[in-house]
Amino acid sequence: MKVIEVTNLIKIYNESEVKVNALNGIDLGIEEGEFTAIVGPSGSGKTTFLNMLGGLDMPTAGEIRVGGTDICGLSSSQLIDFRLRNIGFVFQAYNLIPVLTAIENVEFIMQLQGTPKQERETRAKELLHQVGLGDRMNSRPAKLSGGQQQRVAVARALASKPKFVLADEPTANLDSKSTENLLDMMEELNRKEQVTFIFSTHDQRVVHKARRVITLEDGLVISDERK
Amino acid sequence: MNTDLKLAWRNIWRNKRRTLITMASIFFGVLLNTFMTSMQEGTYSKMIDNVVGFYSGYIQQHHPEYWENKTIDNTFQPNDSLYRIIRRIPTVTAIVPRLESFTLMSFGNNTKGAALIGIDPEKENRMTRLSHWIEKGTYLQPGDNGILLAKNLAKNLSIQVGDTLVMISQGYHGASAAALFPVRGILKFPAPTMNNLGGYIDLNAAQEFFSVPERLTSLVFMVDDYGNVSQTRQQLQRELGSAYQLMTWDEMDPVTKNMIDADRSGAYISKGILYLLVGFGIFGTVIMMIAERRKEMGIMVAIGMQKSRLAKILFYETTLIGLVGVFTGFAISYPLILYLVYHPIPITGEAAEAYEQFGFEAVMYFSSQWFVFARQVLIVFLLTLTVYLYPLVKIYRMKLTKALHA
Ligand SMILES: Nc1ncnc2c1ncn2[C@@H]1O[C@H](COP(=O)(O)OP(=O)(O)OP(=O)(O)O)[C@@H](O)[C@H]1O
Ligand SMILES: [Mg+2]
Numbered sequence A: 001m002k003v004i005e006v007t008n009l010i011k012i013y014n015e016s017e018v019k020v021n022a023l024n025g026i027d028l029g030i031e032e033g034e035f036t037a038i039v040g041p042s043g044s045g046k047t048t049f050l051n052m053l054g055g056l057d058m059p060t061a062g063e064i065r066v067g068g069t070d071i072c073g074l075s076s077s078q079l080i081d082f083r084l085r086n087i088g089f090v091f092q093a094y095n096l097i098p099v100l101t102a103i104e105n106v107e108f109i110m111q112l113q114g115t116p117k118q119e120r121e122t123r124a125k126e127l128l129h130q131v132g133l134g135d136r137m138n139s140r141p142a143k144l145s146g147g148q149q150q151r152v153a154v155a156r157a158l159a160s161k162p163k164f165v166l167a168d169e170p171t172a173n174l175d176s177k178s179t180e181n182l183l184d185m186m187e188e189l190n191r192k193e194q195v196t197f198i199f200s201t202h203d204q205r206v207v208h209k210a211r212r213v214i215t216l217e218d219g220l221v222i223s224d225e226r227k
Numbered sequence B: 001m002n003t004d005l006k007l008a009w010r011n012i013w014r015n016k017r018r019t020l021i022t023m024a025s026i027f028f029g030v031l032l033n034t035f036m037t038s039m040q041e042g043t044y045s046k047m048i049d050n051v052v053g054f055y056s057g058y059i060q061q062h063h064p065e066y067w068e069n070k071t072i073d074n075t076f077q078p079n080d081s082l083y084r085i086i087r088r089i090p091t092v093t094a095i096v097p098r099l100e101s102f103t104l105m106s107f108g109n110n111t112k113g114a115a116l117i118g119i120d121p122e123k124e125n126r127m128t129r130l131s132h133w134i135e136k137g138t139y140l141q142p143g144d145n146g147i148l149l150a151k152n153l154a155k156n157l158s159i160q161v162g163d164t165l166v167m168i169s170q171g172y173h174g175a176s177a178a179a180l181f182p183v184r185g186i187l188k189f190p191a192p193t194m195n196n197l198g199g200y201i202d203l204n205a206a207q208e209f210f211s212v213p214e215r216l217t218s219l220v221f222m223v224d225d226y227g228n229v230s231q232t233r234q235q236l237q238r239e240l241g242s243a244y245q246l247m248t249w250d251e252m253d254p255v256t257k258n259m260i261d262a263d264r265s266g267a268y269i270s271k272g273i274l275y276l277l278v279g280f281g282i283f284g285t286v287i288m289m290i291a292e293r294r295k296e297m298g299i300m301v302a303i304g305m306q307k308s309r310l311a312k313i314l315f316y317e318t319t320l321i322g323l324v325g326v327f328t329g330f331a332i333s334y335p336l337i338l339y340l341v342y343h344p345i346p347i348t349g350e351a352a353e354a355y356e357q358f359g360f361e362a363v364m365y366f367s368s369q370w371f372v373f374a375r376q377v378l379i380v381f382l383l384t385l386t387v388y389l390y391p392l393v394k395i396y397r398m399k400l401t402k403a404l405h406a
Helices: A046-054 A076-086 A100-114 A117-130 A146-159 A176-195 B002-014 B016-056 B080-087 B121-128 B151-157 B192-196 B203-209 B227-245 B254-292 B292-303 B309-341 B347-359 B372-395 B400-405
Strands: A002-013 A019-030 A035-039 A061-066 A089-092 A165-166 A197-200 A212-217 A222-227 B059-062 B092-107 B110-119 B133-139 B147-150 B166-172 B176-187 B198-202 B218-223 B247-248
Touching: A002 A046, A002 A165, A019 B198, A035 A046, A035 B092, A046 A197, A061 B347, A076 A100, A076 B254, A089 A146, A089 B151, A089 B292, A100 A117, A100 A146, A117 A146, A117 B347, A117 B400, A146 A165, A146 A176, A176 A197, A197 B080, B002 B309, B016 B121, B016 B254, B016 B309, B016 B372, B059 B227, B080 B092, B080 B227, B092 B121, B092 B151, B092 B203, B110 B151, B110 B203, B147 B166, B147 B192, B151 B192, B176 B198, B176 B203, B176 B400, B198 B203, B227 B247, B247 B292, B254 B292, B254 B309, B254 B372, B292 B309, B292 B400, B309 B372
Parallel strands: A035 A197, A035 A212, A089 A165, A165 A197, B110 B198, B147 B176
Antiparallel strands: A002 A019, A002 A061, A212 A222, B059 B218, B059 B247, B092 B110, B092 B166, B092 B218, B133 B176, B147 B198, B166 B176
């Protein structure tokens, strides 16, 4: 079943005097349970594309359907709610709320969803154990390494039981060891729990872990390979 | 604890020093402004007390033409039904009769124009505590045929207790009035202007002197609370109709009232500037708080927090800073001011002389009325609300992709 369906997606930035054609007509579908990497040279439109998929920005033309819903038709407050219930996010760095501990960060999103306290706690603990941070649950982000912070971010992204997780260069700020650990962990979650991951990267070592690799150039898909 | 409050509380302590400095500026602003307001109000109510308690009362009832033309002809004769009507008004706590007019007083070669006030010695004393100010001699007995003189008047006449004063005036409908009054006592008032004023004799003696048996120029009323004055006057006017004129203390003494009003407006400006500075301090802090957290706020909205909820958290942060400042200010200023209310500060030296020249007691009084404190809380709250507009606008204008990039 398709989680995401993108048709003729176009994004033109025209805030400044020069218009930038960031996406030039992308057609794409993402299946449930995929582990997909978006690659391409700098400026090829990876971030722009992921922002569109996540409902963080609006396309100039085209359609994005998530689980059947045309997200471009939602009001901005409906869109926030849609993100909360359907999409998990992992950003490049400084993902977490600094004044909350690891477990509070994971619980936070469930709290936004209105999950009862007991359930929140159980699930947050379980997830933190899963990402290998069972012993750092009560640390604030500043006390965690970059790799550990990204793991908490992944745990938080999963806590809301989203349809898919978007990660724009989640390993860009990590050393190679942490990069490998994070990717292995994501891969395991994907395999065991059927979590759909879509992530962008520059890093070849990360790319080869993906089971589908979509390459962008000048805002167009130039190749789409499955392993 | 409520999560939003918890977040807000932790957020304000992210930069401890900055938050403490901001709170301290609010604290000092509140302390200073409370102190100033308390001193002002203390002084004003002392001034009003002087006018009201020493002489005019809160409300006076006169013949409709008396105030325009203060002659003995514009007097009225109270009767039992009048007293009955007045006594039914619960806010009136005292009714004091007077008959006042202008006379010439002379002793030896000295003659002075002065006010003569016929009083009921007991009732008058209960309201104005007149006997308190006897410096020499004794207070009037009921039915007394003697006179009490204000200190400066007695000095100008070179008259002593035991001497006999000659008094001349015009009585009812042009009748001539002349009589002798032995001096029973000399009065020294704390409000210096009162010391020039005049002489006090028994009400009956005054009525006889002016040939107006049973007539009065004024009934003076005390009211249970300053705040009830205008309402009581309205009620009196309704009950008594147009046969009498009713005046409140500030109508009878507009000078004091104007002085208070002028002083108040001056103080508003200086207090306003102080709070403006405090407000800018809070504003600066809030600007920095927002600037530092752009990305973090972007992430919160990205993962699914409604902007209204984020706005709520920032509201808590801004008001928490304000409230901590205001309540520490309150906690320190309240006992301090209570102490000063019971231990007013005496003024000494040249400043004291200046005070007395203007007719004031040389003492700094303070007020602990609730609004002195409540006003500061309200102002700081309004200040923080105004400052809060900034984060509010910032949140609703936030562009997600830009904020995430910050
Ligand atoms: N807010 C914006 N306003 C104008 N142009 C933009 C904006 N964001 C991105 N662009 C432009 O759109 C194009 C695609 O940018 P995008 O950030 O999507 O590329 P990317 O593949 O993520 O690059 P990188 O690998 O460097 O992160 C680029 O030419 C970029 O300069
Ligand atoms: Mg990018």
